[in-house]
Amino acid sequence: MxxxxxxxxxxxxxxxxxxxxxxxxxxxxxxxxxxxDGAIDLPEGTIYPALHRLERAGLLASTxxxxxxRRRRSYTLTTxxxxxxxxxxxxxxxxxxxxxxxxxxxAWPTMA
Amino acid sequence: xxxxxxxxAYLRELDYSVARLPDRADIVAEAEDHLCEEADRLIREGRxxxxxxxxxxxxxxxxxxxxxxxxxxxxxxxxxxxxxTRAAGLAALLTPMLLIVGQYLNVSVDRGFVHGxxxxxxxxxxxxxxxxxxxxxxxxxxxxxxxxxxxxxAIVSPFLVFVSGYYGVFTAMGLLxxxxxxxxxxxLRANVLPVIPLVLLAVGPIGVIALVxxxxxxxxxxxxxxxxxxxxxxxGFVWLGWHLWSEQPVDSTGHRHGSLAAGAT
Numbered sequence: 001m002x003x004x005x006x007x008x009x010x011x012x013x014x015x016x017x018x019x020x021x022x023x024x025x026x027x028x029x030x031x032x033x034x035x036x037d038g039a040i041d042l043p044e045g046t047i048y049p050a051l052h053r054l055e056r057a058g059l060l061a062s063t064x065x066x067x068x069x070r071r072r073r074s075y076t077l078t079t080x081x082x083x084x085x086x087x088x089x090x091x092x093x094x095x096x097x098x099x100x101x102x103x104x105x106x107a108w109p110t111m112a
Numbered sequence: 113x114x115x116x117x118x119x120x121a122y123l124r125e126l127d128y129s130v131a132r133l134p135d136r137a138d139i140v141a142e143a144e145d146h147l148c149e150e151a152d153r154l155i156r157e158g159r160x161x162x163x164x165x166x167x168x169x170x171x172x173x174x175x176x177x178x179x180x181x182x183x184x185x186x187x188x189x190x191x192x193x194x195x196x197t198r199a200a201g202l203a204a205l206l207t208p209m210l211l212i213v214g215q216y217l218n219v220s221v222d223r224g225f226v227h228g229x230x231x232x233x234x235x236x237x238x239x240x241x242x243x244x245x246x247x248x249x250x251x252x253x254x255x256x257x258x259x260x261x262x263x264x265x266a267i268v269s270p271f272l273v274f275v276s277g278y279y280g281v282f283t284a285m286g287l288l289x290x291x292x293x294x295x296x297x298x299x300l301r302a303n304v305l306p307v308i309p310l311v312l313l314a315v316g317p318i319g320v321i322a323l324v325x326x327x328x329x330x331x332x333x334x335x336x337x338x339x340x341x342x343x344x345x346x347x348g349f350v351w352l353g354w355h356l357w358s359e360q361p362v363d364s365t366g367h368r369h370g371s372l373a374a375g376a377t
Contacts, residue, residue: 043173
């Protein structure tokens with residue numbers, strides 16, 4: 001799946017994954033890869049700035065720990081993030097249903 | 113895992129590419145953790161350490177790309193709550209008006225109710241300025257620990273006026289100037305808002321100190337002109353206040369108000 005197709009939906013995907021967290025960045029990307037069967041093919045490093053933005057927006061909170069001598073940042077959903085995830089899910093369902101009604105509708109009957 | 117040099121070389125390049133961003137160290141630390149973990153996974157799958165590092169770096173994306181995305185994401189208003197920063201922008205816009213009207217009433221009317229209103233407006237300009245600064249800092253994601261300390265200094269500085277006469281005033285102004293300059297440097301590094309008004313914001317107090325020092329050293333009286341550089345600060349602050357105020361209102365859930373594009377972030 002191309003990055004431009006994903007544009008606009010990445011926040012919901014990240015919030016939905018971190019909802020089951022806490023997850024560190026690599027685990028978030030692994031989850032994304034597994035849950036989509038690898039269909040989403042982004043440069044992995046581009047996920048981090050999006051996670052940072054969601055944190056600045058107060059939707060995620062992060063904590064640092066040390067694992068194998070490396071600093072590791074783990075993300076959890078805040079109360080605002082849970083609310084945003086619910087809201088974005090609802091909007092996505094409504095949007096997907098609307099699009100499905102159009103693209104999944106039978107073609108206009110034509111005379112044979 | 114053994115380091116074969118590819119990951120460390122990449123991290124040095126990334127560090128250089130994100131050098132202007134305030135959370136540079138965190139970005140590099142997360143990248144290091146990710147790359148090492150991915151390389152370990154690939155080694156477990158049977159790749160040689162060299163191949164694993166090369167593949168991990170390739171999947172992560174180029175340092176230039178990551179740096180560009182970091183800046184783009186920092187500039188994105190869509191999921192940054194702007195409802196409160198817009199109010200702070202309005203406070204920044206009002207600050208010079210409070211100062212001008214307050215000073216006019218304070219000087220033109222000797223005493224009484226109207227004079228009191230003037231003093232009240234002058235006093236209100238201080239929290240309005242601090243709130244505007246807070247909004248600018250919040251719009252830049254808090255600016256880390258340094259931003260937090262600078263903001264705390266800015267909040268504390270007005271109270272120092274009450275400490276001991278002129279010394280208190282000078283200490284308060286010095287601390288506020290330092291706080292503003294630190295915040296502006298960090299905001300410039302974050303690269304979110306326009307550069308010119310940010311520079312103007314910091315130039316004013318520095319200009320006042322330089323002007324007073326130069327005139328005093330020359331044996332003159334700096335009293336009449338010392339405040340002129342603050343016009344630059346006022347211009348920058350109003351400019352930035354307008355920038356904050358004119359952003360689309362988005363609440364902490366990422367929901368846009370008054371827009372057909374709601375939910376399309």
